[in-house]
Amino acid sequence: MRDALLIGEYDWANTGFRFSRCMRLMGMDVLMIKSHHHPFMYPEQAIVHPEFMGLEGELPSIADLIDSSKVIHFIGSVAINTPTIIGKKYVVQHGGTIYRENHAEINQHFNGFCDAAIIQCPDLLNLGAKNEMLIYYPVDTELIQPVYRGQSDVVLIGHFPSNPAVKGTKQIVEIIKELEADDLVKDKFKYIGTRDSDNPVSWWDNIRRMGTCDILIETLQSKLAGRNYGEWGNTALEAAALGKVVITNSIHQEHYHNEYGDCALEIANTQEELKEALKKWILVSDLIRLEKRKQTRDWAHKKHGMRATGERIMEKVYRGLLC
Numbered sequence: 001m002r003d004a005l006l007i008g009e010y011d012w013a014n015t016g017f018r019f020s021r022c023m024r025l026m027g028m029d030v031l032m033i034k035s036h037h038h039p040f041m042y043p044e045q046a047i048v049h050p051e052f053m054g055l056e057g058e059l060p061s062i063a064d065l066i067d068s069s070k071v072i073h074f075i076g077s078v079a080i081n082t083p084t085i086i087g088k089k090y091v092v093q094h095g096g097t098i099y100r101e102n103h104a105e106i107n108q109h110f111n112g113f114c115d116a117a118i119i120q121c122p123d124l125l126n127l128g129a130k131n132e133m134l135i136y137y138p139v140d141t142e143l144i145q146p147v148y149r150g151q152s153d154v155v156l157i158g159h160f161p162s163n164p165a166v167k168g169t170k171q172i173v174e175i176i177k178e179l180e181a182d183d184l185v186k187d188k189f190k191y192i193g194t195r196d197s198d199n200p201v202s203w204w205d206n207i208r209r210m211g212t213c214d215i216l217i218e219t220l221q222s223k224l225a226g227r228n229y230g231e232w233g234n235t236a237l238e239a240a241a242l243g244k245v246v247i248t249n250s251i252h253q254e255h256y257h258n259e260y261g262d263c264a265l266e267i268a269n270t271q272e273e274l275k276e277a278l279k280k281w282i283l284v285s286d287l288i289r290l291e292k293r294k295q296t297r298d299w300a301h302k303k304h305g306m307r308a309t310g311e312r313i314m315e316k317v318y319r320g321l322l323c
Contacts, residue, residue: 003322004091005065006032008046008075013234014038014203015095015120016075017046018138022310028318031065035080040162040203071321074114077106084113089321094129095120095137100227103127116317121231122255133316134259138309139237141301146243147211148293151286157278158213159193160206162235168220168249169194175275179282189282193217210235211242214289215281218248220274236265240300243293245281247274264299 004023008016011034020032032046051062059065066072066085073091074080077099084090092110094117099106107128110117117129120137149156157176161167176191192212201209210216216239222230230251239246247266250256256263266281268274281289302308 002031002065002069003028004030004071004073004318005069006030006046006073006075007062007080008032008034009078009080010034010036011038011046011075012096013137014040014042014045015137015234016093017042017044018140018306019075019093019118019309019313020046021140022138022306023313023318025307025310026314026318028314028322031069032075033059033062033065034075039200040206042203071318074110077102077110079109090114091116091118091317091321092129093118093120094124097224099124099127100229101225103129115321118313118317121233122250122252123228123231125252125255134255135309135312135316136260136304137234137237138306139234139241139300139304141241141297141305144207144238144241146241146293146297148243148290149214152214153188155189155214155282155289156212157189157191157193157215157217157282158210159191159217160199160209160235161194161219162200164194164197166221166224167218169196171220171271172217172274175271175278178275179278182279185279185282189278207238207242210239210244213239213244214293215278216242216244216246217274217278218246220249220268220271222249222251222269230269232265237300237304240264240296240304243297245289245292246296247277247281260303262299264296 006020020030023030033049034046071089075093077094092114111130117132118135119125119132161169173195218236230249232248236246236248247268249269250267266277268277
């Protein structure tokens with residue numbers, strides 16, 4: 001009997017698949033299936049089960065996979081018309097816009113039979129999920145290695161959003177333009193990021209271009225669709241794993257500190273805070289900036305690496321379900 005079957009639809013940012021890998025590191029027998037390939041072309045993804053597209057294939061049917069698994073774990077707040085079988089344990093994982101905008105209806109559906117809910121970012125806490133637990137996205141710090149440039153007179157700053165409207169690109173570029181006109185710093189940095197539109201590339205190509213930066217601005221967006229947002233995501237952790245000074249937003253820092261302790265990310269929740277953070281890290285010495293980058297990389301590995309996340313999943317969710 002398999003320990004867990006993870007089921008997703010698009011598996012945005014490949015998060016569910018990485019969760020399944022974390023669980024395997026804990027010795028669990030885990031399989032993840034989903035219904036669509038991801039457009040960012042991750043080098044490894046969950047299996048796309050042909051049955052979701054009305055096709056036949058060599059895999060066992062979805063019903064058989066469910067029947068042979070102890071725990072059914074839904075990724076991305078979506079159940080995808082899968083049957084509910086009495087005697088199974090159920091976990092649902094919430095991580096983004098779908099849950100943020102439709103949590104009342106989603107909780108009404110899942111709370112009736114799910115044993116636990118994994119919440120990936122703190123703005124989604126306390127929206128009514130049953131037995132919720134905050135577990136951030138894992139980052140593969142074995143695959144993503146740090147990239148440190150040698151000494152330079154010019155600090156390279158990047159911002160490469162998957163969705164500029166969501167990540168607050170307009171507000172970020174406004175601050176960049178102000179700094180480009182500031183006599184104190186204008187000759188000390190170069191902005192190499194997105195300015196007015198996205199430039200979609202594969203996931204691995206995005207890792208490479210982030211690797212060229214010294215400072216990475218992830219997001220500056222306190223609200224989204226009229227709801228509180230303002231939290232960092234996968235890109236912040238990937239940039240941290242690359243050893244960058246990462247500037248991003250977090251309006252619920254207390255949740256992180258309560259669950260994980262200190263955070264190495266540089267938090268800027270307003271344009272003025274972003275400007276001050278950029279000035280600070282542009283003007284410090286290369287040595288101080290390099291030390292910060294190494295601390296950020298170390299934090300990403302120890303707090304959010306694959307094994308660290310696997311241990312948290314086991315401790316907070318699965319130990320009680322598999323006993």
